Amino acid sequence: MTLEEVCAKSTPNIAGLYEGVRQAAEELVKRCYNRGVNIRITQGLRTIAEQDALYAQGRTKPGAKVTNARGGYSFHNFGVAIDFVLMASGYDVKADADKDGQADWYEVVEEAKKLGFVWGGDWKSFVDFPHFEMTFGLTTAQYRAGRRPTQAQINEVLARIEATKGEDGEMTIEEKAAFKELQETVASQAKRIETLEGRAKMVKVPAWAESACVAAKKAGAIDTANDGSYDFYRLITVMYRRGFFGPADAVPVKEGV
Incomplete structure (x- = not known):
């Protein structure tokens, strides 16, 4: 799949995210793609009613519990949290579909943390592996009371995105292929030069x-x-x-x- 096709899979679910968080989510999809790991953002902004319905699951409705947060008590309700899934292997946190020796899931986590996201997999209670959030230092109570991130905080997120672009020299799939071809060419030319120098x-x-x-x-x-x-x-x-x-x-x- 092309980058545009992969990004399109997440577009509907990140449209309602708060400014800065949406840009970071878009960048996360792109950076994971460049590492050979395709992801889809499955959840972004979630309404209070949708949150209440999820909270009821496993309690007053059939199914397993998927959240401990009632409506208004999840950062999803304020557009500052996302959930994701691996397009190649679903929720398998040990899968290494791109065969680079590192689990795809943790490649995503690595990129998300660079962008400033907090990972639910680090939580001590109710670990949430597919979850990332960027709360700007505010609690859900403050969001419910009407508090919102300042423009300065949003600008800080945007600056972090720019500052970490190209970090560690990460190459796109196309760049990696071109680099490998260049390495093979250089190796071939080196052998030819060695032969010519020997004859010279x-x-x-x-x-x-x-x-x-x-x-x-x-x-x-x-x-x-x-x-x-x-x-x-x-x-x-x-x-x-x-x-x-x-x-x-x-x-x-x-x-x-």
């Missing part, structure tokens, strides 16, 4: 060029035959065969000349 300066005179070098030095054509290149020895040998350094011995031209 040979450790000793090749056996097939010894007679030619002796004749060339005797004729005064060269001062020394040491540290010559493959092409140098080949040229001296060809000239030797053509009689440039006097009569050539009947030495057969070996492979490589």
Whole structure:
């Protein structure tokens, strides 16, 4: 899936989030995608009525308990909390779908904390693994009383998003593929350069060029035959065969000349 397609899965559920929290949620989806982990935000703003219905589950209605908060007592009710799910493996906190040696769930947690979210998985009571919240230091009682984050607090969140972009040099999937291709190219070129350098300066005179070098030095054509290149020895040998350094011995031209 493309980044745009992954983001679109979460768009309806983050639309009602409080300013700053919505931007952080959008950034979380993007950063997880760039790490090879696709997530979907399943819950954002939740109405009081929706919260009461969830609270009733496992109490006055069938089903397992999913929350300890009545309507007005959850940060979801004020648009400052989100829940998520892994698109590849659901709620499996041990899954490693991108095969990078780190559980996908905790890659998401890592990115969320960088953005300033508090993770429900760190709570001591009623641990909530899919939950993140950004409360701006306010309690649900203060939200119920009408308190809201200041613009300065929102600006701080936006500044944190910008400050942590590209942190640790994290690359996108496309960048990782391009980098791997570049590494392979560099390795191939390094081997070629090593071969060319070896031919450019040979450790000793090749056996097939010894007679030619002796004749060339005797004729005064060269001062020394040491540290010559493959092409140098080949040229001296060809000239030797053509009689440039006097009569050539009947030495057969070996492979490589």
